[in-house]
Amino acid sequence: MAAPYELKWGILATGGIAKLFVKDLLLDPSTRDVTDVKHKVVAIGSSSSKASAEQFIEFVEADKNTTRAYGSYAEVLQDPDVQIVYVASPQSHHYDNVLEALRAGKHVCCEKPFTINAKQTAHLIRLARERKLFLMEAVWTRFFPITREIVRLLHTERVLGPIQRVWGDFSRLFDPSPEHRLFKPELGGGALLDLGVYPITWNFIALYEQNGRKGPSEVRGTILKARGYDVDEYTSVSMVWDNGESQAVGTASCSLSVQTPRAYCVAIQGEKGDLLVEWPPYRPETYILQLKGKEPVKKTFPVPGQGLFWEADACARALRDGKLEADEYTLEESLAVMEVLDRARETAGYAFPGKLEKVYSE
Numbered sequence: 580m581a582a583p584y585e586l587k588w589g590i591l592a593t594g595g596i597a598k599l600f601v602k603d604l605l606l607d608p609s610t611r612d613v614t615d616v617k618h619k620v621v622a623i624g625s626s627s628s629k630a631s632a633e634q635f636i637e638f639v640e641a642d643k644n645t646t647r648a649y650g651s652y653a654e655v656l657q658d659p660d661v662q663i664v665y666v667a668s669p670q671s672h673h674y675d676n677v678l679e680a681l682r683a684g685k686h687v688c689c690e691k692p693f694t695i696n697a698k699q700t701a702h703l704i705r706l707a708r709e710r711k712l713f714l715m716e717a718v719w720t721r722f723f724p725i726t727r728e729i730v731r732l733l734h735t736e737r738v739l740g741p742i743q744r745v746w747g748d749f750s751r752l753f754d755p756s757p758e759h760r761l762f763k764p765e766l767g768g769g770a771l772l773d774l775g776v777y778p779i780t781w782n783f784i785a786l787y788e789q790n791g792r793k794g795p796s797e798v799r800g801t802i803l804k805a806r807g808y809d810v811d812e813y814t815s816v817s818m819v820w821d822n823g824e825s826q827a828v829g830t831a832s833c834s835l836s837v838q839t840p841r842a843y844c845v846a847i848q849g850e851k852g853d854l855l856v857e858w859p860p861y862r863p864e865t866y867i868l869q870l871k872g873k874e875p876v877k878k879t880f881p882v883p884g885q886g887l888f889w890e891a892d893a894c895a896r897a898l899r900d901g902k903l904e905a906d907e908y909t910l911e912e913s914l915a916v917m918e919v920l921d922r923a924r925e926t927a928g929y930a931f932p933g934k935l936e937k938v939y940s941e
């Protein structure tokens with residue numbers, strides 16, 4: 580058997596998701612039945628201080644002898660050992676951080692949402708293609724075995740027949756705090772870009788393929804700011820998916836002020852029945868297939884860890900195979916998702932502080 584392909588990672592930021600991601604990178608891949616790729620974390624960068632990167636290494640229990648701690652992102656980008664960079668800063672910083680990484684010649688896996696707006700994403704895609712570097716938006720849900728199975732059922736087996744309607748919600752009650760990034764407009768906070776990305780992702784999983792790999796033809800957003808913070812708090816996005824050959828409607832909602840009912844958080848409805856996904860929409864384990872006239876079938880796919888390793892494995896396989904994007908989630912689809920987020924904000928009359936929306940000339 581061939582030796583597994585090893586991918587060497589540099590990490591930008593030392594916050595919550597970076598900790599979970601690196602812990603997953605450090606797991607032995609055989610615990611998830613993976614033997615063809617493996618990961619090595621070689622550098623951690625903190626924009627705050629070297630001490631913060633050192634504490635991170637301690638916290639995730641990485642090897643102190645082989646993992647370098649840096650007090651800036653630039654040093655990670657200059658480290659010749661780093662092949663790919665994981666960007667885990669707040670979304671307000673993704674555009675700048677990814678641009679710098681690509682300009683330094685590094686492949687990039689960037690946390691969701693890719694950027695603040697679609698023009699920024701389009702710029703990153705152009706640059707990555709120009710420099711022949713791998714680029715991916717880290718929408719981890721896309722890479723779960725359960726998601727691959729749902730994609731197969733919907734689009735290869737076409738168990739639901741033509742899909743007519745999709746509904747998804749991700750709502751979670753957060754205590755409002757001026758200190759939390761979700762309540763800070765200057766960090767791209769609010770429900771839509773943080774939580775809404777997931778029900779929109781489920782709409783894309785169900786409808787993008789059927790719509791000829793194009794985003795929705797109409798998008799409308801409604802937004803309510805309720806607790807005095809200048810970020811979207813209750814948000815709904817309605818989509819029409821009409822390409823002249825197939826028609827469907829989709830809804831994606833999210834909130835920082837109520838919880839999604841726990842029974843299910845995604846419903847995909849077709850002519851032959853429904854497929855429901857149980858909570859949570861970002862880390863799914865169970866679906867229920869209810870075909871018309873048949874008993875419901877419930878299937879669970881336990882996640883052996885946090886589940887962030889599957890997107891990392893996809894990066895490793897793509898690079899091993901000389902690909903510059905992941906088959907499971909292409910850059911064109913990421914861009915189409917960003918266009919939905921833009922359109923939802925535009926139609927709802929909701930904007931971020933002007934400087935977040937910047938787009939550099941090439």
Ligand SMILES: NC(=O)C1=CN([C@@H]2O[C@H](COP(=O)(O)OP(=O)(O)OC[C@H]3O[C@@H](n4cnc5c(N)ncnc54)[C@H](OP(=O)(O)O)[C@@H]3O)[C@@H](O)[C@H]2O)C=CC1
Nearest residue numbers: 592593594595596597625626627667668669670690691692
């Ligand atoms: N896939 C998933 O399930 C999840 C994805 N996310 C996404 O990951 C990103 C980070 O989220 P999360 O880890 O929860 O955020 P945290 O607030 O926990 O951490 C963000 C980190 O970014 C760095 N940073 C750089 N500039 C700033 C700044 N101006 N203000 C605050 N932090 C800054 C800091 O690290 P340092 O000081 O070391 O540079 C900080 O620790 C977001 O884009 C979010 O949408 C978040 C949670 C889950």
Ligand SMILES: O=C1OC[C@@H](O)[C@H](O)[C@H]1O
Nearest residue numbers: 691751761773774777861
């Ligand atoms: O991406 C995410 O998924 C899980 C949520 O709790 C978190 O706020 C969000 O950033």
